[in-house]
Amino acid sequence: MLKNYYKTASLALGMLLFSCASEDIIEKNQNATTVSDSSIPTSLRKSTPRVTPLKTWDFNDLNEWEDATQVGNPNYWIENSNLRIFTNPNTWERVKIKSVAAYATGSYSWRVFVPAMGEGDMASIGAFLYNNDTHELDFEIGYGDQVLREELNAAPDELIVYTTSQANPYHSFQSKLKRENWYTLTIDLSLNAKKKYVATWKIDNQILSTRTLTYGTNTKFKIFCSVENLSFMGDHIPYTQNYALFDWVTFQGN
Structure with a gap:
């Protein structure tokens, strides 16, 4: 019983750590994207040409x-x-x-x-x-x-x-x-x-x-x-x- 308890606790702790790590990676990736976009010169950013409708x-x-x-x-x-x-x-x-x-x-x-x-x-x-x-x-x-x-x-x-x-x-x-x-x-x-x-x-x-x-x-x-x-x-x-x-x-x- 004790062995199973430690096994269950270890599994729960591992899942918690994985979840935190994933959130941290997502947050860092989001921050990285924001920094990357803002670092592109305005003249080089993609834009949609303005065209008057037919x-x-x-x-x-x-x-x-x-x-x-x-x-x-x-x-x-x-x-x-x-x-x-x-x-x-x-x-x-x-x-x-x-x-x-x-x-x-x-x-x-x-x-x-x-x-x-x-x-x-x-x-x-x-x-x-x-x-x-x-x-x-x-x-x-x-x-x-x-x-x-x-x-x-x-x-x-x-x-x-x-x-x-x-x-x-x-x-x-x-x-x-x-x-x-x-x-x-x-x-x-x-x-x-x-x-x-x-x-x-x-x-x-x-x-x-x-x-x-x-x-x-x-x-x-x-x-x-x-x-x-x-x-x-x-x-x-x-x-x-x-x-x-x-x-x-x-x-x-x-």
Whole structure:
């Protein structure tokens, strides 16, 4: 009996000592973690980048948009959850809508159906960012004049797309795309080391051109969707009604 008593007491004492030792180890490990974290320089600590949630306009309505038509009537409406915009023939109509809010750095995208536009028509489908006439970044799609079409060797089923910064600095790049297709047009605005905008134009995630601008986030942009009859986009005043469909617009800030 005495032997069993000592055996039981020894076992209990051992468990008590093990428990104390374990608590001591846990406490030391916790303290060590705290000391280790605080010793890491702030610039090297992990952090989660702050990203603005994706803003999407599906064009089930025109909430958060306003008319920006310059010439003619506001020729647009919602059609099967698309924004349909058009201009009439033999006019210089410039039909536009713009976002109510203005934005800065981030990624701007437009999902656009590009139809067969009138041959030689001076008409443009626009997806662009605008602050004023010298702070404007554009996609402009149209038939193009015959001289430029020959320079680019454009096929009969191809249209011309311009990617443009209107000033600060001026930049323009022209390329081709097939008509009667849906495209995602994107302008990415980031900042360089000097806090100036770097603009990148993409179609279906393929880069067309990039340009560093002379200004930064003090200049914010409203988002535009448009169809305009513009003299530089073809060879004659439009003979046909030209249109575009906008399925959605998105903005992802950063």
